[in-house]
Amino acid sequence: MRFKTKAIHEGSGADPLTGAVSVPVYMTSTYAQERPGITKGYEYSRTGNPTRKALEEAIASLEECRYGTAYSSGMGAITTLLLTLKSGDEIIATSDLYGGTYRLFEKVFANFNIKTTYVDSLDDLQKIKISKNLKLLWMETPSNPLLKIYDIKAFADIAHEHDAMLVVDNTFATPYFQQPVKYGADVIVHSTTKYISGHSDVIGGAVCTDNEELDQKIRFMQNAAGAICSPMDAFLTLRGLKTLAIRMEAHQGNSMAIAHLLSTYNNVKKIYYPGTVSSPYWDVVKEQMSGYGGMVSFELKGDASVVEKFLSKLEIFQIAESLGGIESLVEVPAVMTHASIPKKIRESRGITDTLIRLSCGIEDTKDLLEDIRRGLESC
Numbered sequence: 545m546r547f548k549t550k551a552i553h554e555g556s557g558a559d560p561l562t563g564a565v566s567v568p569v570y571m572t573s574t575y576a577q578e579r580p581g582i583t584k585g586y587e588y589s590r591t592g593n594p595t596r597k598a599l600e601e602a603i604a605s606l607e608e609c610r611y612g613t614a615y616s617s618g619m620g621a622i623t624t625l626l627l628t629l630k631s632g633d634e635i636i637a638t639s640d641l642y643g644g645t646y647r648l649f650e651k652v653f654a655n656f657n658i659k660t661t662y663v664d665s666l667d668d669l670q671k672i673k674i675s676k677n678l679k680l681l682w683m684e685t686p687s688n689p690l691l692k693i694y695d696i697k698a699f700a701d702i703a704h705e706h707d708a709m710l711v712v713d714n715t716f717a718t719p720y721f722q723q724p725v726k727y728g729a730d731v732i733v734h735s736t737t738k739y740i741s742g743h744s745d746v747i748g749g750a751v752c753t754d755n756e757e758l759d760q761k762i763r764f765m766q767n768a769a770g771a772i773c774s775p776m777d778a779f780l781t782l783r784g785l786k787t788l789a790i791r792m793e794a795h796q797g798n799s800m801a802i803a804h805l806l807s808t809y810n811n812v813k814k815i816y817y818p819g820t821v822s823s824p825y826w827d828v829v830k831e832q833m834s835g836y837g838g839m840v841s842f843e844l845k846g847d848a849s850v851v852e853k854f855l856s857k858l859e860i861f862q863i864a865e866s867l868g869g870i871e872s873l874v875e876v877p878a879v880m881t882h883a884s885i886p887k888k889i890r891e892s893r894g895i896t897d898t899l900i901r902l903s904c905g906i907e908d909t910k911d912l913l914e915d916i917r918r919g920l921e922s923c
């Protein structure tokens with residue numbers, strides 16, 4: 545089956561009991577056993593639930609992985625994966641990261657003696673001395689919020705030379721535009737809150753892998769720590785997933801048109817968008833991605849007051865954290881999604897007070913262009 549067909553049919557199928565074509569919401573905490581220990585495959589919903597299982601199978605299949613697990617949030621997914629490490633283990637992560645992931649590395653797992661070192665590029669990674677305690681290389685590609693692209697295959701090769709694993713946070717690209725296992729990634733994580741569910745009505749996360757031994761460890765931890773995706777959230781996410789392909793095409797059409805519009809304005813200092821030949825990452829983009837997604841970041845000339853003016857003129861883009869939903873959102877990473885990164889570190893990484901991140905929805909392109917034009921002409 546090809547992607548669009550899989551997105552609709554994988555994990556679903558007529559319900560054996562009623563023939564329902566849509567996976568029912570199994571809203572149950574426990575399952576009656578015929579005799580103690582004799583079950584129909586489910587014993588307790590933290591351990592397993594048919595609606596969650598359908599979602600887990602669907603996401604894993606779209607990522608070309610054999611195994612998937614679903615969680616109550618993207619952070620729940622990442623936490624569960626990190627819980628498979630032990631004190632003394634080390635992580636190397638690319639520096640442009642979602643602020644919450646950075647906070648989890650620095651403020652939570654650092655307390656358990658799991659150290660994270662940051663690199664900005666493949667060059668940086670090749671220059672540093674890699675510890676024998678390295679367990680995970682971690683990347684977001686495209687990254688949040690600067691949309692940097694990292695070479696999955698080159699990072700995976702380095703991870704494997706050191707007996708470590710490469711984790712790719714594939715939230716921005718989704719498996720529709722990028723399937724990291726094809727380039728050697730060992731683990732894929734998602735905030736399914738974003739494009740996968742796609743309608744800004746659910747918080748969720750997922751971990752996918754093709755490595756059976758690792759999946760066993762993750763599944764053990766999913767049950768032990770308990771940050772599971774609820775049946776209702778699994779249902780909503782599964783419903784969103786079915787239209788992922790057509791939504792991603794529409795998001796991308798709008799992001800391309802907006803990136804182009806931004807390039808025609810003098811008051812735009814810098815545009816971060818992977819989908820143009822002028823992108824510094826174009827060679828890697830062409831190699832590992834089949835599209836560029838729906839995100840565009842840019843910096844305005846001037847100071848924070850210019851950003852205020854720009855935002856005050858927008859009528860369609862709503863000021864909100866999150867991304868990947870059908871409606872267009874705008875945010876200022878320095879004071880919103882990335883505020884948990886100390887100012888000095890944030891600024892050294894390029895997250896300035898005038899950086900704006902757009903999540904281009906699937907509204908009419910002309911309306912979105914008019915909205916952005918309105919904002920830019922006011923400042």
Ligand SMILES: Cc1ncc(COP(=O)(O)O)c(C=O)c1O
Pocket residue numbers: 617618619620642644645684688713715716734735736737747748749866
């Ligand atoms: C790239 C990325 N990974 C992980 C997360 C965390 O996901 P959640 O908010 O679903 O916990 C986010 C949230 O914005 C994100 O952007």
